[in-house]
Amino acid sequence: FTGNRYVIESDGLLIKDISREDAGTYTCRAKVFETGSLEERDIKLEVQVKPKWVTRPGPVKGIENEKAEFHCKASGTPRPTYTWVDWEGRDATNKDGWTLKKDTGHLIAYQLHRRDAGEYRCIAENSAGRIESSNFLNVIIKPKVQELYNKTFIDSDPEGKIVCKASGDPMPDIFWRKWSSNEPFIPGGQPNDDRILVHNFIERAPDYTEGEQKWRVSELSISNVARKDDGLYECQARNEGGQYFRSGHIQVEFSPTFEEQPMDKQWSWDQNPINLTCIATAIPNATISWWIRDREIDREIIDRNYRVFGKGPRSDLIVTPLTRQYYGRYTCKAFNNHGQASHEISLKEAEEPSMIQQVIHDKVTATTVQFRFVAPVNTGGLPLDSYAVEYKEKSLEWKNADRRVWPISPSGSYILENLHPTTTYHFRFASKNLVGFSEWMNGMPIIMPQRGPPESPIIMGMHLLLSEGYNGPSETDVSPNTIYNLTSPNFFEIGWYIPEDNGEPLDYFEVSYYPIRVTYHGDHSKKPYSMPTIGPRIGDLYRTEVPHPGNVRYELKDLYPNTHYTIELRAHNSFGFSPSSFIIIKTAKDPSLPDIIPSPNPVGISETSFGLSSFSSFHIVCRLLLSVTIAIL
Known part of the structure; x- marks a missing residue:
């Protein structure tokens, strides 16, 4: 041993200013010189150290009926044990739901109560000594609405008031909200309704309450009570412990309306x-x-x-x-x-409607007549539900006439079908309501036309175009010049409605199409559109027949990308072709291919002559339409 801390004495070893580092095993050896014998013995030295704080207990904040945890930690040899006591020195673990890990000082209160608030001491001790340190437990009392009563007022009362009272520690704040609105009321007057005033204050808690000193009170007052004030009003009380909701109903009574x-x-x-x-x-x-x-x-x-x-x-x-x-x-x-x-x-008392004022023959084909009616002056007090026509051939009596009844049509157009060509028909017309038919009005006889070529087929989608404001070409308009931009670079499907056959069955439809040159002027992507110039055909003319009865659609395949096409559609029967319907399309650009200029000559097909001046009205439906460019003078 070196230094002056260790002194060897005749009967042992003296260690001065002992510390934790001196702990260990020491060996004592003794020799008897006369006999030469040698003995030794190991002596284990334990150094006890008084507890010292590593972590003092800090203040604890817990919520009523919830868990709180206390911590303290001390060093020392031997390892200290811990005890927690309250402000009166009572063992904290004697409380219901409180447990302590004696070797770590970790105290858990599983269910706090208002009465648990106060000072607590952590005691750490071992055989070398004892230390203690205090902290404070603050128990937060959750808010609770104690009073909120429904109120009844009368429309135009000068004032109505509903009151909410809430308890809690710390004292809760109170907020109001009407169930019919997501916006809460604010303290004082309301920016959107100065009749409503919210006033908050503190009042002494009633004597029957346990441990409560004060309540928060909020008054919601309404001046000049109106029917719109009727409804549920939610009182929300909030503090650190949470929030509490309760609703009260304001009923506003009023005289009958x-x-x-x-x-x-x-x-x-x-x-x-x-x-x-x-x-x-x-x-x-x-x-x-x-x-x-x-x-x-x-x-x-x-x-x-x-x-x-x-x-x-x-x-x-x-x-x-x-x-x-x-x-x-x-x-x-x-x-x-x-x-x-x-x-x-x-x-x-309702009655039958009066006589129809006028009948207009919109369109006559070999087998159909299209009518429009000018409604009667007097509908009999009830709305019209239908129009009727009785019709007969000239040689028949009215008692043998046929009758057709149409429900009221939003379009105002009514079509009578299955008539015979070159036959004279007599007509009479009536309107109808729930009471019955009006008097019959005699119409002009009609001689049905001879059988002939069919009417023009209608390309699907034209009614959408017309409904957007297009009324057909003017005297200075050679064509509507509507161009449909496709999403596909090489495919298009055209569809159509079956036209009147004018007394002779349809046998097929003819679809013709060819590429054309179109020149735009200005920015044709913005309204108002400038009129594009429709140029000549610049490629092959293709023509095909679609049998009928059969499909009313046809797929155009292998089209050139980024190319304008004119498409002509005609119906056919044994008398010949109908007038043509037209559409102009533009295929999409194919990024993977260069622009291709179509061949200028037709391939093995005689050219069909038709000009853009023959465009009348047209429409389209296409599963691949991307946009529509309309240019109208």
């Missing part, structure tokens, strides 16, 4: 029972009675042709009008403790 009344007149005929309905809006609900000519039904008038169902807020009066005296003005009267109101319903 008929704002939801479904009718003010009804119609009946032929002694048909009719329902008169009154709906009174009121709080509290109104009582309803029925009157006619200042006499109350079921009180002053006892009549089995009157049946009343319900006294409010809805009431139905079933009237069976056996005679004209049942027609007239009925009054339903509604009353509650705030007032009364009345509403009149006129019961009128």
